[in-house]
Amino acid sequence: MRNHKAIITKERCIDCGECIRICQNHAKLPSYDPLEVINDYDYTVALPAPSLYGQFNNLDDVNIVLTALKRMGFDDVYEVGASAEVVSQLSRDYIKKHREQWPLISTACPSVVRLIRVKFPNLIEHLLPIDPPVEIAAKEARKRAVEKTGLPEDKIGIVFISPCPSKVTSVKAPLGMEKSNIDAVCAIKDVYLKLLPLMKQIDDPEDLAMAGKIGVGWGVSGGEAGGLITDNYLAADGIENVNKILEDLEDQKFGNLEFIELNACNGGCVGGVLTVENPYVAKVKMNRLKKYMPVALKRIESGDAIKPENAMWTREIEYEPVFALGEGMKDNIHKMNMVAEIEKRLPGLDCGACGAPTCLALAEDIVKGEAKELDCIHLLREYVHRLSGEISKLDPM
Amino acid sequence: MSDSIKLNYQINDEDFTRAGEASGDVKKRLRQMGCSPEVIRKVAIAMYEGEINMVIHADGGEINVEITPEDITMVLKDKGPGIPDIEKAMQAGYSTAPDNVRALGFGAGMGLPNMKKYSDEMHIDTVIGEGTTVTMKVYQ
């Protein structure tokens, strides 16, 4: 907090969405595109995330949702879940062939990848270097649209229907690739309101579904790991838990796991801040919906844009040290000692009244020149008492 | 102001849930210092093993860490039973850990070998009945 406004230290932000979830005054709002973006293109394809299906009551056919998306104004739909099945297929193969990288860490959640990039450089080599399902879906969808319409690629709008704003950042600053294949990101909650009335009117839905159990399962924590068909995995969700697991992993506290699935949101993608339904309720709904689906529907086929080779990361993730206080080792040591000195003078209550989340954080901000000691109301009160004491001594009465 | 950071941790006995807090804190500081990922990893692993040993084998103790631009020195001092045969204790797989500790996943006898492997210098001073001091250094 600076000047009564919530400020985020950009370099350290991993887009986990916690700030949006927590603040009751909505001081922080996620950024994403309005639904009107579909007017910017001649032909648009919606890419619904699997978590979309968890938002509706008594849904037993995803085709109803997919048909309603078309009636809403999209020209076509391409389920991200279908591409998730392709990623599951590729992951199984990759994990089997790369024992030396065990445990491989999932890279579908961009916030997790960003957290590792700034805080756990030793774990970068464990990242599963496969593009996330939504990027693969975007490539396939564009190829299909070009084939169908003959339009040039830039007249086609690929719109991700997303549970989380972290994906918006990934479109602007992609991880593991030069340029994202997605043109716009809309919020599940915006689409939801439009879909509800349309879904009621659909008696005879089109057959548009392309994903099975495995693909749809990706929307919930544990779903990605489930698609690997091994027991030797760990799945954790919620940013605090994820952080703890990564700390332990870095200290080698786990034995021979093959795979670690991590989701920044509670419950997995269904817990994203752009969703409507409570994540745990959404999970129940998804499980119910999945029950009668075939295991998987999509594998890489010969006509696909995606081949095993071009679904891999083309750019390495590089460590971004954002925690250093100064420049160079000596300066850092000097500043850290200053922080320790200041911290001793602060009350240690972590009351947050100064605007920093903890006394330690305030001490760091002071050393960085972004705050001052009297921002602490406890120190300010002492200071005022001392002043008034001195003034009363001057008082001739 | 000196060119080093000095840290002190009191390690409680038998409190498994808190074991690892000291090495976790050191890790945080090394990140702030801008140490290389490799150094952070070596220190975290070596110190965590030592911390756990103090809790399991010696009813806790005290850890002093000094960080300079050249190296990180960790001194782990306990008033435990001491180590009768250091050479034997250093062997991979040697462990006297009791069953209840093994049930928690410790007792593979890999702690001291790992400390040796991940530190650049290691020295053990031990007196039976009085305690053990393990000194480790990791170069920056």
Ligand SMILES: Nc1ncnc2c1ncn2[C@@H]1O[C@H](COP(=O)(O)OP(=O)(O)OP(=O)(O)O)[C@@H](O)[C@H]1O
């Ligand atoms: N601080 C200590 N005080 C007394 N004995 C110790 C101490 N540290 C290690 N030992 C002795 O050395 C043995 C080997 O230690 P080491 O850390 O290699 O294995 P461990 O602690 O038994 O098992 P692990 O570390 O793999 O969980 C221990 O079983 C114990 O007998």
Ligand SMILES: [Mg+2]
């Ligand atoms: Mg040990």
